[in-house]
Amino acid sequence: MCILTNKDISDKYQNSEFYLLPPDFRGAFSYWVTYQNNNGTYTVDKPLEAFDKYILTFFNNTNIPEKFTYKELSKILSEKEFGKIPEILELNKTKPDFIDLMALSRNIFYMIIRNYIIEIF
Helix, strand or coil: CCCCCHHHHHHHHCCCEEEECHHHHHHHHHHHHHHCCCCCCCCCHHHHHHHHHHHHCCCCCCCCCEEEEHHHHHHHCCHHHHHCCHHHHHHHHCCCCCCCHHHHHHHHHHHHHHHHHHHHC
16 A cells, blocks of 8 residues: 655646646645544535635636646645635634644645546546
């Protein structure tokens, strides 16, 4: 069994292209928002809708995979970009615990790439 670490992905796939659909992004976002939530409440509707609206701006046709580079995905799924989306920024302000946007963006980024690698390469 081979384990594909984040470092492996960064070292070996940073020059790769990834052909993705919106569900690739939605699934990873939903998973990690739920996984990183320690408050016992799993309200992902508003942040997911806002994330979906943001992600759809990168697609010409949602039924056809769009090509992304490692660098493009890194920028699209960055803490900086997440901080510009109010519904996602709210996740960072929940009480008593919060969802760290840097960890969220990193986890989503690597999950999308890892899933693609496992399925395609």
